[in-house]
Amino acid sequence: MSQTAQKHDVFQAIADPTRREVLKLLAEKELPISEITSHFPMSRTAIAKHLKVLTDAELVSGRKQGREKIYRLHPEPLTELRRFYEQFWSNKLSVLKYVVENDKEK
């Protein structure tokens, strides 16, 4: 269980639309599992599994409070998304090439 365990990465974690929605919910405020579940047309167990994946990717963390488990967002890993995105769209030759070549076709 090292710091680098990370069975699921960010890219995989956000591949599922339900998980993306969960992240949006948690961006507002932290929530217990049952609260989160109430926003989706599926079982609590299914949501719990999604939360497991998000936890693996270190995008959320849950703490037990009484009989509830409360999840909160950890947005940092999303910066990897940004880095990926910028390889293609930020001050990169590829973008220029793309734009130029597309202009030619018109």
Next chain:
Amino acid sequence: MSQTAQKHDVFQAIADPTRREVLKLLAEKELPISEITSHFPMSRTAIAKHLKVLTDAELVSGRKQGREKIYRLHPEPLTELRRFYEQFWSNKLSVLKYVVENDKEK
């Protein structure tokens, strides 16, 4: 087979590390399938399937030229990635909240 078919979306397309690498390759210049394949430890057929997924997500397109099929990058759909990212990290309350609350803990 409408224009809106789009069986695979961008998030799903970039979930696989091989496909992310393919995109990086194509950011440099357009390439035929066999050329792309030579960069990976798997069969041409496997790469062709990855290219199919990327095509579904409209991240690449292929044109037949002689006996080769040449693929090129279409980076536009990646903006959806950016929009997603910015929901969490760009001038949003959630970020402020996150930072503030993290400060408190230290």
Next chain:
DNA sequence: AGTATATAAAACCATTTGGTTTCATGTCAA
């Protein structure tokens, strides 16, 4: 014409994914 090359298409396979149901456990409240 015949051979090598580049891709396409299909069948197949193991593993992962995204869901379910069922049962067990811990906690709160009356």
Next chain:
DNA sequence: TTGACATGAAACCAAATGGTTTTATATACT
């Protein structure tokens, strides 16, 4: 202490994913 509530854990399942091998077809080269 009894019952309701919130979660955990396990078994199960169908479909999707990521790969393979095999066979076919079109193009290029000599």
